[in-house]
Amino acid sequence: MKYKTQFSILMLYFLAFIYQLNVYAFSWPQDLVELTAELLMFIACFTVMYYINPLKIFPKVYWLLLCGSAFYSMSAFMDLTEEFFVQSTVSESNLDDFLKTFGFILLSIGIHRWMNLHTEFISELKVKAETDQLTGLLNRRAFIENVTGEFAPKDGEGRALLLLDIDHFKAINDNYGHACGDQVLSTVANALKSQTRSDDILARWGGEEFLFSLADVTSDEAINIADALRLYIQQLSFECNNKTIICTVSVGIYHGYYTRCLEQDVDCADQALYQAKANGRNCVVLYQAQ
Template identity: 40%
Template sequence: MSYEKKLLDIADEFVAYIDKDKIYRYINPAYEKFLDLEEPIEGKHVADIFSEDSLGDVFEFQNRALAGDKCHFSKHIRLRDGRVRYWSARYIPYIDHDAGVVNGFFVLISDETANNAVLHLLKRVYTAATHENRGPDRSEAINMVLQEGCDYLGLDVGLVSKAIDDCYIIKWVHSRLAPIDPETELSLGQTYCSVTLNNKATTYTVKASECPVYRNHPSYQQFNFETYIGAPLYLNGHLWGTLSFSSPSARENEFSSLELETFQILTKSIQMLLNEHKLVKSLHAEKSELEVFAQTDELTGLANRSFITRYVTKQLFIMQPGEFVFALIDIDYFKRVNDSYGHEAGDEVLMQLAQRVKEGLRKTDIIARLGGEEFVVILNESNTTRAHATLNRLRQLVQQKPFKLCQTEITTTVSIGATFNVEGDDFRAIYNRADEQLYKAKYRGRDCLSSDFA
């Protein structure tokens, strides 16, 4: 064996010599390990090693080398068995200067698989974090990061979990094993994450059975996970929980420095998304409160004009003519209540009347305050007799029982005008018809019901 061959055999770089017929005549151990094929490569044709879709690129540069050119290319290459390798390859012609011919070429390969895997991961994490690709509460983005982390590290389970005292709550999960439900609660002491939180730093093992810290841990006794890597997560500067990846299988190699650095990037990405998730939830809660406030009458707690206008408009669009009743209820001589007892007493009457009418309705019916002493009731009712009976019962609920104030009782009545929905209605049209009926009820002496479906 030549001295040069001995040097190539111990070189870290992957080296092969290929003759002019594109037959492998030499590969060093590093190259053989990189391809990791079951059969020996020496003596095989290049076409026996690479897939059809990669041969075009491979042959292009090999032909240039056989033409006497030094060349270089970096690309992912697919092997015959479907596996993908990322490499940076240099082709160096082996020239017989005496004969003036190229007998073959050396190929020197650097493994770019790890670097390209990180690049792919970072692109995916960036995609997850960009505004146009993440869900409204960031859950979709967090789940995507967990999936990408599992793929990159080659592990089966990724978790984002919250720790509260001794309680460990799984909030987001990606699992290639049996399904794990979010919101699953465990004792913190039963999880490897307790080690991470106690150390307040990234902790890991690739073979728990050989590491006393993990081998004797309750989690190993219960779940038998051999590989684990976890880091603490902080929310607004406070310890919140952990990001972790794990697998029941042991890894062949320790986590590389590149993998550990990439894991830190994943941790920071999850922390960023968690902070955004909390902010978005807070904003949504505030928005919901504002929406409820904007659709609620402040005095009575009933729906207000804004809500009932949208509700009726929607019902008119989806309901057939004659399927619901729109009724206006107006308190008779309400100005006298305010003038005689004061506006606070008037407000109390409005609140008590609203509650009394609401209790007299079915759950499928709606009551709202339009303003002043005017209310609207929507009856999901197509039967005219039942509609009349319900509205008259509401009128009697007001008439037959006085409203109790601190030192007095006030008796009042209401007038009601009602109409069914008809073809082509909008809110203004149905309101105007009910208002006409309300005017008729007032004209008849008040404390009565008037409708156009009598």
């Protein structure tokens, strides 16, 4: 049964109420406000017990909330029955207060763990939403948010976009298989990441393309950085199917000093990349406005 524990607790309360009907004299409660408050608390406790069922996959949170609401509801039940019967079963004891306190403590701990669990899930989802699964780099969406958001460069500060493309990547997939191609992408991504500065933003832009955002650089510095990356990738080797693969990259650069539309800037870098491929690949080209 889906709510086996909850139904068992409810049945115990029902049997206890029937027992008290047969043992103690019944009298209509005089304090309707107190009765209403205690009844609402009792219902609220059972609402918690039933609605936390999906949390069974997290036993520590589930049992803390279930036991806490059960103890608290037990205290509410005792207070509630005192309103209906002349002689109270707990009128001369502090058992209901103890149960209420203990239940509240368990509920507080359970809610605290639940909130921590929720925060962890939100953080994990955010990372997954912003990260390319294969390379571990930022994806296109996260790159755009970073470059146009709080990390956007200021006007007058030189910035550059470097669009890198792995040369003849389709041939690598065709000749060695997609698993080998994925290994090349992952290794190149890690190599590029190891060469980034603290203010640089790197993302997998799509397919075999990677996009760098360089802050506070001149056009000459951007060219030097791009060429250093090109040479670094050229020195890498990949072992796939008992064969050694050496890949190269072509780089297109857009450099500017003022904020424009990011889409236009990337398009300029793409035009420069196209020219680098036309020049024979494995080279760096800076975009020049016509």
